[in-house]
Amino acid sequence: MKDTNRNRVIILSITEGSLTPPEAAERFGISKRWVYTLLARYRTGGLDAVDPQTRRPHTNPNSTGKDTITRILKLRDTLTTQGLDAGPESIWDRLPEETRPSTSTIWRILRRHNTIVDQPQKRPRTSWHRFEAAAPNECWQSDFTHWPLADGTDTQIISWLDDHSRELLHATTHTPVTGQTVIDTFIHTMDVYGPPASTLTDNGMVYTTRFARGHDGTPKQPNGFEQLLADLGIVQKNGAANHPTTQGKIERYHQTLKQWLTADGLVATIAELNAQLARFAVIYNTQRPHRAIGRRTPHEAYMATDKAFPVVEATGHIWRVRYDQVDATGTISIRHAGRLRHLGIGRAWARKRVLLLVHGSETMVIKRDGGEIIAEHTLDASKDYQRKK
Template sequence: MKETNRNRVIVLAITEGNLTVLEAATRYNVSKRWIYTLLARYRTGGLDAVDPQPRRPHSNPNATDKATITTILKLRARLIAEGLDAGPESIWDRLPAQTRPSTATIWRILRRNNTITDQPQKRPRSSWHRFEAAAPNETWQSDFTHWPLTDGTDAKIISWLDDHSRMLLHATAYPEITGRVVIDTFTQTMDTYAPPASTLTDNGMVYTTRFSRGHDGRPKQPNGFEQLLSDMGIVQKNGAAHHPTTQGKVERYHQTLKLWLAADGLVATFEALDTQLVRFAHVYNTQRPHRAIGRRTPETAYTAISKAVPVIDIADTIWRVRYDQVDATGTISIRYAGKLRHLGIGRAWARKRVLLLIQGPETMVIDRDAGEIIAEHTLDASKDYQKKK
């Protein structure tokens, strides 16, 4: 018998059937105290009052207030409209610290208001195996993706991403991605951020020819990008074939990029797309906290600790490598012993791109194109201008 029916039967058996409380307790196997409770409810509210009462409290002092719920839903809609991540953690980052609930509460609010759906097919986070460079510039990831212009032209966007911080170092669009484009974008990025200790890309021919063979069956010669990395002592790493998750950070970045571009709207020219990419890089690097780096922005993570550098072993001596350009006066500026120093190279080499090798106070400047040493110095901490040997 249902609890509702039994309670009513007990009350009616006493009030209409003239059973005593003791007889009713014995017949229906309940306590006399419970029967007296039912009779008290009956006298004040009738039969409806003896039905089981909900145990849920009338109010919850810990419930999220309506204003916060409204703010959460508005933030969700705004982030989606802007093409940014709109999950509970992204919303949490943007709520006032003194009023924001937990990310689990935000998720329940979104789910209760039908703004998200469960995705049980996703792998649990505990099954992920994450690999992350220990320092900025330890590894740069690169790849390119497709994006249409308004007339349907297929633009290719090449990006360079720091593995440690997720900092977007470079993103530009081209009709085609060639070996020359890879080299030019890489050197432009080095001009701004200094060279990385290693790179990680897929096995595309613009990045590597090590897995390709010519018509004679022999391995192909290294392409220009591979030769540049070799000259600079930069370790080249390539993901295994058919395993794009090796470059998972740049693949995930592409998803964020395309959501933002779609929300911002298609443009008609490559120049306009490059302008969009500059704006996106600012948002991505400085305004968007990233879960994988402790809810910091990529720029914050990139500048938090010292950067890694490539090294070259020459005659059992380890030299740090810097990619540089001789200025118009024929010098290169470096910081040594806490002060800026100017290395004399010679006006004949003005604007020349070179490799600068540093080992303690010793330096070696190499013309990268010719592969020859053009200057050497023993740094003197008491002088600003350093004459070459």
Template sequence: MTYSKNRAIVLAIIEGGLSITDAATQFSVTTRWIRTLLSRYNTHGLEGLEPRSRAPHHNPNATPQPVRDRILELRKHLVAQGLDAGAESIHDRLPPEHRPSPATIWRILRAGEAITPQPQKRPRSSWHRFEADAPNGLWQSDFTHWQLADGTDIEIISWLDDHARFLLHASPHERVTGPIVIDSFLAAADTYDLPAATLTDNGMVYTTRLARGANGQNFQPNAFEQLLADLSIEQKNGRPGHPTTQGKIERFHQTLKRWLAARAAPHTLADLQLLLDDFRAVYNTERPHRALNRATPHEVYHRGIKDFPRLDTTDQQWRVRYDTIDGAGVMTLRYAGKLRHLGIGRAHNRTRVIALVNGPNVMVISRRGGEIIAEFTIDPAKDYQPKHRK
């Protein structure tokens, strides 16, 4: 070892009386190196003869200390807010001129003991993601539990767009029932139009397919299933015992609960709804998503061409749209690049309807009674469209 050789050289001179020139010849080193060793010995004793690091005393590429401090501060702040506090989330919040790579940020967090490495976790490169091709191609829904300040258990139902991870709806209820599933679904459809398909678990509020026999034969659909069938929306359900089928909304509920846990417990359902509204704004517009290449769900949902339900009859494809007639008895529909006003009649104001659209032909069906209340052939030269006379 180098240390043993350095020690032998010095001891041969100090205690053995060997000259510097003879020691240089004996040990095949330069006289300059021997003088360096003697100087170290005179200052630090035998410990000074140990090999020294060749690393530079200063790394010009090292992250400045103020930036390192800011990274650790952001980590604490995001954790306290119940938000994602990983390296990429911190990277997004640093100014471009002082923004190390996510890998460097992770090393700084580890050095600062702000994270615990988890080598046992499955690498993200091994994940196989399924994703709808367009916004409104598939909506996922599920509900989770939360407690009010007095310990009352509350259920929160959510609707999430599969393509954009866009939170369409979140509301709290004492218990989620079949009618609440329908109301929450239609509330989301009122704002964002109808999806082409839905994905849920096999809970009775979503489906009765498994209620009568293992194969779901001869079952009577519940109101939600019938609604989807009426609107020509494909209903998908995860396999029993495989919650990973609804992995996106399961993961979303973890994010939601972490955010709620960082805030004072709500006292009423109204208080919890206000928190959910705040979270929805943060989740959709302020929080970049790893699976969306660091874009926000709002950006991805609104930049794509939206999917919609389709109904095939007599070899013609009908586009299905859910809408509500306004107070003047008029429904709006975009055709040939312009917004058209379809006159249905004041007797049907505020009625929820299904509009079947095939080119210029429109059929309007009441959701209240299921009857056809108006038919149109749109005249592209006109804004206001009168309905066909019976």
């Protein structure tokens, strides 16, 4: 017999029958104290009061407060409206430290209020295999994606992303992205961040022709971007065909970008779209902690470690490569022994782009086209201006 029915039978055998409490205790094999407890409950609350009572406490001092729950739900709505990630980790980052519950608690609150939809088809994170460059500038990923203007005009957004830190290094709009676009945006990004040791892209013709064949079946010559990387000693890596997860970081970045652009609204011109991308870069790099890099922002992760750089071997030495531009006075500036030094190249080379190779105190400046050495220096730490040999 269930406890609910049993307790009611005990009371009814006393109130409606002829049993006394001691007799009821003996009849049902329970203590007299329990019989008197049931009778007391019956007199104050009727038969419903004798049903088994839950042992759950009426209050829980460790439960999340209503104000915190309200703030969590409001943050969820705000982040979603802004087109930003609104998961438990993103909400956790934005809660005051003194009232911040765990991410699992935030997840349960979101699920309890029907703001999370279960996705059992997703692979568990424990099954993921992460590949990450060990230092900033060790590898840059690049790809482009389509995005419409308000009138439906199709545009293409090309981006460069640091593999180690997820720092968004460059994002601009083009119609369409061409091989020259790849070269120009890569050079612009190098001017700001320095050259990477390697690049990772898909097999699009704007990035590589190594897998293409001419009409006669012979391999095509390297395109301009491939030649530029070879000149700089930068390793070029390409993902396998039909395997976009190799470039998973920039593919995931595209999801975040499009989610934000959708929330921000379509614009009428390319200039306005580029302004949107500039605003997004600030948010993405400096205001949005990333779970994969220890809840730091990409900019924090990029600045926290020494940068990698490409190297080439020449004249028996390993040279650090820098892609540079001679200034209007015919010099190049580099930092050596804690101070800025000015390498004399010659006014004839003003505004020309060159390769600067550095090995200790030795430098070698090479013409970008043709590979001709146009200047060499042995750096003198006592002087700011360095005459070429």
